Amino acid sequence: MSSDPGDASFHVTHESGETGTTLLVGLSQFGLAGLTAVDYLTTQLDLEPTGHISAEALPSITPFTEGRPRHHTRLYSRSDLDITVLVGELFVPVQAADSFSRAILEWTEGTVDEIAVLSGIPLAHGPDDHRTFYIATEDYYRDRLKETDIDPMGMGFLDGVNASLVERGMDTDLGVGVFVTPVHTQVPDAEAALRLLSTLKLVYDLDLDTAPLEEFADEVRQHYAQLSERLEAAETHERPDDRMFM
Incomplete structure (x- = not known):
């Protein structure tokens, strides 16, 4: 097995013919906020497993x-x-992001x-910034965000999987939106x-009941804490920056 994340490849196995026209994605990223959210979503919406993504030439879990x-x-x-949810517990190094996104x-x-x-973002913030921001392609903004009061992220840049997906959305008719919120060091950051x-x-x-989230977070805290340790142990150059400014 190669030790270079840039050699990694991914394969999607979809076991059901049903695919929603919207894909919601939460990955093993900072604070594990997005991963916690989509994992909770599958439980609350009684979703059934319909497929998985396998990785080659990448240390797996x-x-x-x-x-x-x-x-x-x-x-x-x-x-x-009309929704499919992707729950990604495997940390995808930034060098493998294009291959993962392409799959x-x-x-x-x-x-x-x-x-x-x-996604969560690890940036310094005050209490007033405990909210969700967006980075979105024009068509996603028009179709989903124009009539809402969700604020755009001020400036900065994405990299890793988030950047790859948004870039494809900019060049095609695929609408892509990235929802980000500041995260703290506790894992998982249930508030985020x-x-x-x-x-x-x-x-x-x-139709989503978010009241039991704290209890849910407690149940998975130990498991996700181990994922966080793996994320922290990753080499700095393998981790996405997602450098954004309010």
Whole structure:
């Protein structure tokens, strides 16, 4: 197995013919806020596993609960809901981001109209900045955000998977929105995840009960703390910056 993340490749296995036209994505990134949010979403919306993404030439993990293993990057959906959710517990180094994004985009081509990514950002902030911001392509803004009071992120730049997806959205008719919120050091940052979920409720008019989130976060805190340790142990040059300014 190569030790160069740039050699990594990914393969999508989709076990169901049902694919929502909206893909919601949460990955193993800063604060694990996006990952916590989409994991909670699959439970609250009673979504069923419909596929997974496998990785080659990249150090992998196999999560398990109660002795039962599961794929590290999973797809969930429901036949009566026009949404597919991607839950990514595998940390994707920045060198492998294009390959990972390409696998997603090749799978979604012709079936998915828009992608929304939920993500935390590790920046200094005050209490007034405990809210969600967006970076979005013009079509995603027009279709989903124009009539909302969600604020745009002021300036900065994306990299890693978020950048790859947004770049594709800029050059095609795929709508892409990245929802970001400041995160703290605790893992998972349940308050940040709650902000992202509240934003999803607004944007997608979801029937979602966020009250039990703290209890849910407590249940997965130890598991996600181990993921965070892996993220912190990654070499600095393998980690995305997502440098943004309010």
